[in-house]
Amino acid sequence: xxxxxxxxxxxxxxxxxxxxxxxxxxxxxxxxxxxxxxxxxxxxxxxxxxxxxxxxxxxxxxxxxxxxxxxxxxxxxxxxxxxxxxxxxxxxxxxxxxxxxxxxxxxxxxxxxxxxxxxxxxxxxxxxxxxxxxxxxxxxxxxxxxxxxxxxxxxxxxxxxxxxxxxxxxxxxxxxxx
Amino acid sequence: xxxxxxxxxxxxxxxxxxxxxxxxxxxxxxxxxxxxxxxxxxxxxxxxxxxxxxxxxxxxxxxxxxxxxxxxxxxxxxxxxxxxxxxxxxxxxxxxxxxxxxxxxxxxxxxxxxxxxxxxxxxxxxxxxxxxxxxx
Numbered sequence: 001x002x003x004x005x006x007x008x009x010x011x012x013x014x015x016x017x018x019x020x021x022x023x024x025x026x027x028x029x030x031x032x033x034x035x036x037x038x039x040x041x042x043x044x045x046x047x048x049x050x051x052x053x054x055x056x057x058x059x060x061x062x063x064x065x066x067x068x069x070x071x072x073x074x075x076x077x078x079x080x081x082x083x084x085x086x087x088x089x090x091x092x093x094x095x096x097x098x099x100x101x102x103x104x105x106x107x108x109x110x111x112x113x114x115x116x117x118x119x120x121x122x123x124x125x126x127x128x129x130x131x132x133x134x135x136x137x138x139x140x141x142x143x144x145x146x147x148x149x150x151x152x153x154x155x156x157x158x159x160x161x162x163x164x165x166x167x168x169x170x171x172x173x174x175x176x177x178x
Numbered sequence: 179x180x181x182x183x184x185x186x187x188x189x190x191x192x193x194x195x196x197x198x199x200x201x202x203x204x205x206x207x208x209x210x211x212x213x214x215x216x217x218x219x220x221x222x223x224x225x226x227x228x229x230x231x232x233x234x235x236x237x238x239x240x241x242x243x244x245x246x247x248x249x250x251x252x253x254x255x256x257x258x259x260x261x262x263x264x265x266x267x268x269x270x271x272x273x274x275x276x277x278x279x280x281x282x283x284x285x286x287x288x289x290x291x292x293x294x295x296x297x298x299x300x301x302x303x304x305x306x307x308x309x310x311x312x313x314x
Contacts, residue, residue, distance in 0.1 A: 050204035054196070058212040063295055066219045070227075070303045137277040139202040146206065147280040151265035154283070155250055158290050162247045165240075165294050168301060176236035177297030178304060 002112065006046065013039040024078060024085045030068045037061040051142050182224035190217045197288040201280055207287030214288065215295025227303045239300065242293030249286040253279065 016036035023029040037060030044053030110117035119125055132144040146154050169175065197210025222230040254265040262269030267279025 051206065051209070054205055054209040055212070058209055058216070062216055063212055063219065063299075066223070067298060067302055070299065135276070136280060137274055138280055140200060140204065140206075142204070143201050143206055143280060143284070147283045148267075148276065151254070151283065154287070155254060155265070158247055158250050158287055161290055161294055162243055165243055165297055168298070172301065174301070177239045177300045178231060178236040 009039055009042060009046070013043065022084045022087070024080070024082055026072050026075065026077070027069075030065060030072065033068070034061050034065040037064070051140075179224045182220050186217055186220065189220065190214060193217065193288075193292075197284055198281060200284050201277060207284035208291050210284070211288035211291025212295055214292040215299075218292075218296045219299050222299060222303065227300070231300050234296070236300075239293040239297035242289045243297070246286040246289030246293065249289070250283055253282060253286075 013036055016032050016039060019032035020029050020036055023032060037056055041053045041057035041061060044050070044056055114120075128141055128145055128149065132141045132148075133139060136144040136148040138144045138148065165177075169177070193210045193213030193216070195210070196205035196213055197207055200206030200210065218230065218234065221233075253267075257266045257269045258264055260269045260271075265279075265283075267276040269275075270279065272278070
């Protein structure tokens with residue numbers, strides 16, 4: 001079921017995305033991007049994924065915005081009075097073609113909120129939902145999977161974050177974050 | 179500045195809450211770590227990035243990241259040494275070992291993420307405020 005609120009939210013996200021792409025002022029673009037992330041975060045909550053929503057709100061709308069702002073503080077504003085960027089029609093055509101190709105997969109998706117979707121009927125999902133609390137004593141099944149059943153994957157993710165930090169320092173030829 | 183001074187302890191507590199309470203409600207080490215990192219970003223915006231960096235010290239983010247990865251690795255290897263599988267928390271054998279093992283891992287992830295967020299902010303912001311000698 002798609003209600004009025006979903007439609008409004010989707011329109012808001014689409015508008016923010018367009019504003020991010022089209023605004024000529026980078027500062028305005030960043031603010032639009034932050035609003036876009038916030039909209040996506042609310043969408044995640046609507047889709048019953050509060051963990052992802054929390055991440056999107058904290059990283060996408062919060063930290064990324066600050067990092068972008070700190071970055072553009074080193075640049076200068078483009079001259080000229082135009083508000084919107086001129087559209088490169090060839091690039092726009094390619095982007096629209098890509099969206100069209102990807103959209104063909106939409107029909108293969110199960111309906112919104114369907115109980116017969118492959119994720120819900122899968123044996124692994126059923127196993128986690130049935131046994132997560134008894135085996136890990138953790139009420140949040142997402143955490144049980146992340147740190148319990150798939151703990152090794154999460155260790156890999158932690159190592160990726162660590163490697164990203166280290167490689168940043170290597171690229172910048174620094175020994176500390178300063 | 180006053181606003182930041184007032185809400186900083188609350189945001190910090192929220193971050194720790196999200197980190198610790200990730201086991202029983204939505205949240206977890208990653209989200210909580212980002213929120214804790216946000217505290218430093220707020221302080222940096224309010225009181226000046228250089229001041230905040232000097233106050234925190236350049237080594238703290240690195241220490242946090244390395245400590246987090248090491249703690250995660252050690253809790254995984256520790257269960258192997260005790261005769262179980264990798265990251266098999268129940269081999270530690272104390273009261274609710276799995277639950278507290280997961281909480282500990284979340285805390286380690288939180289350390290890594292908050293360290294990275296703080297460090298990224300400091301690195302990207304370096305060279306601002308006329309201090310161009312850092313940018314080569």
